[in-house]
Amino acid sequence: MIEEKNILICYNAPCSVYNTYSGKEKDDYLEMNDLSETSLVAEIENAAALLKNYYSTVNTLAVTNDIQDFIKRLKLYNPDVIFNFVEAVEGISSYEFCIAGLYELLDFDYTGNRPITLGNCLNKERAKRILKAYNINTPSSFTFKYGEVSDINKIDLNYPVILKLLTEDASIGISENSVVNNADELKKQIEYLFAEYKTNVIAEEYIEGRELNAAVLGGRIMPVSEIKFDGLPEGLPKIVTYEGKWMAESVYYKNTVPQCPADLSAGLKAVVEDIALKAYRALDCRDYARVDIRVNKEGVPFVIEINPNPDISTDSGFARAASAAGLSYAELLMSISGFALERKKYDTKFAAC
Numbered sequence: 001m002i003e004e005k006n007i008l009i010c011y012n013a014p015c016s017v018y019n020t021y022s023g024k025e026k027d028d029y030l031e032m033n034d035l036s037e038t039s040l041v042a043e044i045e046n047a048a049a050l051l052k053n054y055y056s057t058v059n060t061l062a063v064t065n066d067i068q069d070f071i072k073r074l075k076l077y078n079p080d081v082i083f084n085f086v087e088a089v090e091g092i093s094s095y096e097f098c099i100a101g102l103y104e105l106l107d108f109d110y111t112g113n114r115p116i117t118l119g120n121c122l123n124k125e126r127a128k129r130i131l132k133a134y135n136i137n138t139p140s141s142f143t144f145k146y147g148e149v150s151d152i153n154k155i156d157l158n159y160p161v162i163l164k165l166l167t168e169d170a171s172i173g174i175s176e177n178s179v180v181n182n183a184d185e186l187k188k189q190i191e192y193l194f195a196e197y198k199t200n201v202i203a204e205e206y207i208e209g210r211e212l213n214a215a216v217l218g219g220r221i222m223p224v225s226e227i228k229f230d231g232l233p234e235g236l237p238k239i240v241t242y243e244g245k246w247m248a249e250s251v252y253y254k255n256t257v258p259q260c261p262a263d264l265s266a267g268l269k270a271v272v273e274d275i276a277l278k279a280y281r282a283l284d285c286r287d288y289a290r291v292d293i294r295v296n297k298e299g300v301p302f303v304i305e306i307n308p309n310p311d312i313s314t315d316s317g318f319a320r321a322a323s324a325a326g327l328s329y330a331e332l333l334m335s336i337s338g339f340a341l342e343r344k345k346y347d348t349k350f351a352a353c
Contacts, residue, residue: 008079017091023175113308214276226262231255
């Protein structure tokens with residue numbers, strides 16, 4: 001039965017702002033098809049087609065830096081709920097939380113996480129501070145401000161360490177060169193990242209061990225997934241790189257294979273699910289998020305990332321986890337839109353009081 005609801009899917013218009021997203025010189029790899037750009041519009045169209053089976057009106061709207069036009073169109077569509085797929089504006093990730101804030105200022109109900117959660121999780125140092133305040137394990141780290149390398153020999157971290165852009169997601173800037181083993185390697189890679197991305201860099205102690213992803217839907221843990229690194233050539237660090245996520249012809253993409261459900265002992269499964277839910281709540285997540293965890297050789301889990309509004313495309317890890325939990329892709333979309341519609345119902349009742 002089709003509900004008389006007006007749903008608007010908002011997403012960011014594809015846009016490139018960096019010369020390379022892979023975290024290394026273009027000469028280091030073949031020109032490859034970047035799925036982060038080419039598959040986005042197709043996934044939006046697929047989601048819209050599925051939602052039309054359940055809601056009377058479904059439209060899509062791309063956000064650009066013409067915010068006045070975006071506001072005008074939002075008011076014109078006047079949706080019951082906005083399905084928020086916006087992850088950046090003109091390629092700038094730090095504007096993601098601003099769009100959610102705009103929905104709130106305009107009094108539109110929307111799916112997914114609030115502005116404060118999106119902003120806190122994007123800033124890896126801030127997210128770590130919040131996790132530590134809740135006594136949740138996360139690797140020790142040090143943040144280098146853009147252009148400053150004088151403190152390299154003063155950092156109190158155990159090598160190897162992994163270098164990440166402080167306020168980027170989707171593994172932008174992460175490659176096999178991101179894991180460094182000494183101060184000289186650290187200095188070289190930081191200088192490259194500064195020159196290429198012109199932003200702050202966080203150095204984090206690298207946790208040797210298993211990488212797990214815990215998808216959380218409405219406060220419910222989906223089956224935990226594991227990234228298997230068994231096929232990687234010797235010498236390459238066992239990490240999830242930008243190529244591993246988005247470049248299907250790359251060595252990392254072909255040899256970082258997800259397994260869901262992960263093969264976990266009952267004890268480890270319980271510990272991982274517990275720390276994932278604690279992280280989800282500590283960052284005040286809502287509707288859906290993915291918590292990335294590394295488990296060291298002693299079996300101790302460390303939260304390395306909290307991803308609010310993660311990728312939920314048909315071939316994403318989140319969709320795979322939902323499928324393992326018995327949810328079809330359509331049911332996953334309906335669950336997420338349903339959370340927002342329930343809030344709208346409550347808001348309407350509250351306003352009437």
